[in-house]
């Protein structure tokens with residue numbers, strides 16, 4: 001089946017966070033309560049990581065059939081669900097997962113919070129590598145732990161892990177966990193096996209548990225290959241918790257279904273106890289149905305979506321090179337999120353935010369929310385029809401042209 005991702009689908013009134021709210025002065029406000037956006041050009045939301053595309057047709061068909069069944073009682077992630085996860089990881093990533101390693105949770109972010117609560121004692125520290133997905137910071141702070149920052153290195157337009165910095169932190173006795181974004185949101189790096197191995201060796205040597213958030217692991221650009229952390233070898237897998245989900249891959253985030261894969265039985269038991277003690281043992285029926293259909297029959301759609309997003313990236317890169325050369329693009333290797341270096345515009349973070357949101361009426365994730373290292377950057381979500389991307393870029397260009405001193 002051929003999918004038509006160019007089609008704009010109206011998501012207003014469909015309980016969409018992306019299209020229904022706006023962030024003003026650091027607070028989310030329903031869009032219809034923000035009078036400044038009630039007239040004039042529509043606000044273009046390109047912030048939170050979901051796609052403006054319908055999901056694979058087999059998923060829609062499976063959900064429709066399940067709705068028609070009409071009974072929505074408690075659900076159970078049984079053999080067919082687990083097998084769908086196992087087959088996907090094997091087929092797509094060459095990773096052999098055992099059924100009992102899979103711990104379903106209602107999202108990766110809830111799992112990250114529970115992981116910190118389980119494995120990090122109050123006052124102990126967790127390494128994060130900013131600029132990075134900001135809920136990592138909250139998962140640590142929410143659960144009585146402290147952050148240990150090991151900023152990524154940025155040189156020649158490319159980000160990398162600061163291994164010396166990592167070693168310096170990991171060797172401190174109060175540092176007990178690393179939360180790794182792999183592929184890395186927002187900078188789009190797909191870590192190589194060598195990078196992962198070196199990072200993993202440091203963590204092993206110092207008894208630091210690796211929590212690898214691999215939610216973007218299926219969204220890889222041509223020429224790059226994703227390495228699941230646990231495929232590095234047994235000793236790495238035994239010291240790791242891997243967060244996976246079909247939600248980014250197939251645009252199912254609203255169904256709140258993810259799988260935390262924990263090969264080490266002792267770690268798994270401890271994590272499951274925390275889930276139970278927080279009442280987190282249910283699985284969303286629709287999420288399970290969607291996962292099975294997506295993992296079993298969604299590859300045709302995924303191939304087309306990856307192709308479309310790669311086309312969107314080329315469009316963005318070429319547009320900026322021609323019309324907005326002051327903005328540098330960090331070429332992503334994975335994810336549909338693009339990290340833009342806007343520092344040459346010479347604006348402070350408030351002025352840059354005003355330029356995008358108020359002048360251009362484009363709602364992006366501001367770089368500074370990913371950590372101080374992100375100041376002067378913007379993250380744009382390009383999983384949308386190209387017409388929306390084009391409109392956003394034209395508006396940003398007009399806003400930049402309107403800056404004093406820019407002709």
Ligand SMILES: Cc1ncc(COP(=O)(O)O)c(C=O)c1O
Nearest residue numbers: 049107108109110133185215258
């Ligand atoms: C790195 C990363 N982890 C987790 C999530 C969200 O996970 P969930 O919706 O399963 O809580 C996102 C969403 O953008 C993400 O980028």
